[in-house]
Amino acid sequence: MGQLDGMVAYITGAARGQGRNHAIHLARQGADIIAVDIAEQVTNAPYPTATADDMAQTVREVEALDRRIIAAEADVRDLDALHQAAERGVDAFGRIDIVLANAGISAPAPTLDMTEQAWSEMIDINLTGVWKTIKAAVPHVRAGGRGGSVVITSSLAAMHSNPNIAHYAAAKAGLVGLMHVLAKELAPENIRVNTIHPTTVATDMVLNDPTYRLFRPELPNPTKDDFIAAASQLNALPIPLTDVDDISAAVLYLVCPSGRAVTGITHMVDAGGAL
Secondary structure (H helix, E strand, C coil), X not given: CCCCXXXXXXXXXXXXXXXXXXXXXXXXXXXXXXXXXXXXXXXXXXXXXXXXXXXXXXXXXXXXXXXXXXXXXXXXXXXXXHHHHHHHHHHHHCCCCEEEECCCCCCCCCCCCCCHHHHHHHHHHHHHHHHHHHHHHHHHHHHHCCCEEEEEECCHHHCCCCCCCHHHHHHHHHHHHHHHHHHHHHHHHCEEEEEEEECCECCCCCCCHHHHHHHCCCCCCCCHHHHHHHHXXXXXXXXXXXXXXXXXXXXXXHHCHHHCCCCCCEEEECCCCXX
16 A cells, blocks of 8 residues: 555656656555656756656656556646646546646856846746646646645755856745745645755756856866765765655655645755755
């Protein structure tokens, strides 16, 4: 018996990285999955974004756990596409109980040098895209009348920022305000809303040359090892990078019965980075 038997989770950014890992962990606990992600390059992301092949791998891994999954190609900037993904899931599985608003990008740039497009794209995906995800999926949680859980992926950058990520930090901080309001609005219906705040996580969004240069601007061609050496100085614990399993464990705590009395919190998974 899994802790989430009979439940359905709607997860954005599910093609790879944290989103895929969350889908697998929830499936292991018995949940069926509505997996949503883009399948084209995001303009200002300085690394390859998710592909249809990535999503196909998520589907294979969830199905290998004998759970059902619907994969939907949708950009979180497209509210209609998010609605359609939610409706497909409800038609197939009958319900949505958990919403993980996880999709996001990173695109470092100095505040006064970044383009208007770079700023707008970051806010549209990392902040407005979360609101659109919630608007599309949470009404189905509410309609079930059984309560539920919403977990929004924010960042340590919402509390403790660094140069060259003003647009990212602004979006991630905005998610905290969104979460607090939504938690108050939905608490009477036993729907819990929380944010999680990872430090650097070992995913494709982080393990790339632009991030290495962000952390080691004094080096002409920093390597992964150079990046890890710098990242290790940010956290109080001797953990330079968190693993996707660290973040999925926090998600499970919040969406499973263990989190039944937890709402409106900023759940840090930051190896002491905020210290």
